[in-house]
Amino acid sequence: MNTGESILSFLKLTATVAGAAVAGAPVIDIFNHYIQTPVWGIPVTVIGAAGAGAVLSLFFGDPLTTRRELFGQTFAASVFGAAVAWLAARALQWDWAISNMSMFALVSAAMLRWFLPSVIERGKSLIKEFRFTLDQKKKGDE
Numbered sequence: 001m002n003t004g005e006s007i008l009s010f011l012k013l014t015a016t017v018a019g020a021a022v023a024g025a026p027v028i029d030i031f032n033h034y035i036q037t038p039v040w041g042i043p044v045t046v047i048g049a050a051g052a053g054a055v056l057s058l059f060f061g062d063p064l065t066t067r068r069e070l071f072g073q074t075f076a077a078s079v080f081g082a083a084v085a086w087l088a089a090r091a092l093q094w095d096w097a098i099s100n101m102s103m104f105a106l107v108s109a110a111m112l113r114w115f116l117p118s119v120i121e122r123g124k125s126l127i128k129e130f131r132f133t134l135d136q137k138k139k140g141d142e
Contacts, residue, residue, distance in 0.1 A: 006061070010114065013060040017053060017110040021103040024052075042086050049102035050082035053109035061114065076116055081109020 054077035064070045085105035089097035097104040 009060045013057055013110060013114075016060070017056055017107050020052075020056060021106050024049075024106070025100065025103055042082055043101070046086065046102050046105045047078065047082045050085065050105040050109035051078040053081060053106035054078045054113050056106075057110040057113040073113055073116060077109045077113035080116070081105055081112045084108050084112060 051074070054074045057077065058064070058070070058074065064073065082105045085097070085101060085108040088094070088108070089101060089104060
């Protein structure tokens with residue numbers, strides 16, 4: 001996929017997720033009133049909305065080739081999307097995000113799934129290149 005197609009697909013995803021967030025807000029609010037079970041301090045409805053956002057993001061961009069990629073990226077985007085939404089809203093004191101936490105998690109998980117593969121690859125390369133310079137002897141020091 002070239003850059004123009006990627007940008008267009010990302011914009012389509014943004015518009016679709018924003019529309020789903022607006023349309024789904026009343027439904028999520030109904031669940032928020034009846035289900036307030038926290039998992040690691042985050043309500044289950046926020047995690048569920050993040051999962052829905054991660055699944056919505058699968059309809060855009062290049063298709064995933066294996067089931068492992070499909071389930072792995074969806075699960076990771078759901079967990080990280082909920083965590084990022086919860087932490088960002090609280091840390092930046094965004095009242096609009098705190099009051100609409102489920103919808104913010106849906107959008108953040110959908111956007112995050114696009115960036116996870118590059119973040120994971122960069123993390124792997126940083127770990128591979130990491131060296132303890134204090135423990136290594138130089139050739140002329142012996």
